[in-house]
Amino acid sequence: MPSRSRPLAPLSPRPWPLCIIVIASFFAISAYININNDVDNQMETKIVKDIMTSNIRPLGNFSEVQEKPISNITQKTKLLLEQVDMDKSANNITRFITYGTLRTASTLQFNMVCVCLFLNMKEHKPSLANATKCYFQGKGNFSYPSLDQPQVMKSHDFKHITNTNKLGAESVVFITARTKAEGNKLANNLKGFGNIVGLTQDLETLSEIKADGFLDLYAHFFDLHSHYLPMLQEHYTLWGKLRVCCGVQMSKHWRYELNPATSSNKLEPHPYCGSLDIDAVEKAFMNTTIFKMIDDTSSLGRILRPALKDEALDGRYCSSYNEAVRTKDLKFDQQLNSV
Numbered sequence: 001m002p003s004r005s006r007p008l009a010p011l012s013p014r015p016w017p018l019c020i021i022v023i024a025s026f027f028a029i030s031a032y033i034n035i036n037n038d039v040d041n042q043m044e045t046k047i048v049k050d051i052m053t054s055n056i057r058p059l060g061n062f063s064e065v066q067e068k069p070i071s072n073i074t075q076k077t078k079l080l081l082e083q084v085d086m087d088k089s090a091n092n093i094t095r096f097i098t099y100g101t102l103r104t105a106s107t108l109q110f111n112m113v114c115v116c117l118f119l120n121m122k123e124h125k126p127s128l129a130n131a132t133k134c135y136f137q138g139k140g141n142f143s144y145p146s147l148d149q150p151q152v153m154k155s156h157d158f159k160h161i162t163n164t165n166k167l168g169a170e171s172v173v174f175i176t177a178r179t180k181a182e183g184n185k186l187a188n189n190l191k192g193f194g195n196i197v198g199l200t201q202d203l204e205t206l207s208e209i210k211a212d213g214f215l216d217l218y219a220h221f222f223d224l225h226s227h228y229l230p231m232l233q234e235h236y237t238l239w240g241k242l243r244v245c246c247g248v249q250m251s252k253h254w255r256y257e258l259n260p261a262t263s264s265n266k267l268e269p270h271p272y273c274g275s276l277d278i279d280a281v282e283k284a285f286m287n288t289t290i291f292k293m294i295d296d297t298s299s300l301g302r303i304l305r306p307a308l309k310d311e312a313l314d315g316r317y318c319s320s321y322n323e324a325v326r327t328k329d330l331k332f333d334q335q336l337n338s339v
Helices: 002-008 015-055 106-124 158-163 180-192 203-221 228-245 252-258 278-286 289-295 298-304 317-328
Strands: 066-069 080-083 095-100 133-136 151-155 171-177 196-202
Touching: 095 106, 095 158, 106 133, 106 151, 106 171, 106 196, 106 203, 106 228, 106 289, 106 298, 133 298, 171 180, 180 196, 196 203, 203 228, 228 278, 228 289, 228 317, 252 317, 278 317, 289 298
Parallel strands: 095 151, 095 171, 133 151, 171 196
Antiparallel strands: 066 080
């Protein structure tokens, strides 16, 4: 019938160029994807190489070093950490020092190292866990607790760290820096003074693997069981929000947004602090497993605050401090009771 033969009539050479275009486009897109994958893989390999060859250093008995992949949180960068058996290679080291200049996320490192050391003590030397002490050492004569007491000291004073007698043999130094190059230089300088260098946390790598990536590295460095990782992630996700949006060392952008009189410069508003129910975040943080584990140890109480100078959290501290910024012009490092 004529109606059935009609579909054959439109056949012509015209559709063929279109098919060729479609096929060519497919291969072009595939090639583009492959090229981008190659670039991503090269960048990933570079990050791994940079950190494995310079930023991460084992401590103690180098013959005991093992390579161990980190957990799935940081699959994107797939960093490897040279894992040290703390019981065999660092059993005589109980003092850890975190050093970095201002504005290099030094408080983040200090807090993570402190909590991970505490958990390491609970696992490996439970009788010492509740004696763990974490503190800030300002300029002046350094005074250390006895080496019988597990401890983490934070300092911004490079001179005193390098000039302290026996520091290299008795302590492990963790570093924060702005760039990978700066971190490598600091690590080499400290090693030149005979210090044992732990991990270097630089802002460039922090932007690539985020806080979770470094948290994973610290957990592995201190030989923590994998079941601690979800607890630590929950704890530091909430602590990170409090650190930025609450307390004496809050973001300068958030402080300015609360009260422009607190800064002589006009600043952009903070991207998310204003949308948070800060009391709800504070209460959720106080309800984390890690918080409850540490809360009973008075020597570590301050590590559970946004900054060591902040007052103890009570579920309303953050909103009270934010209100004081609005009404009393509290500036950086000013405490509630200072005005």
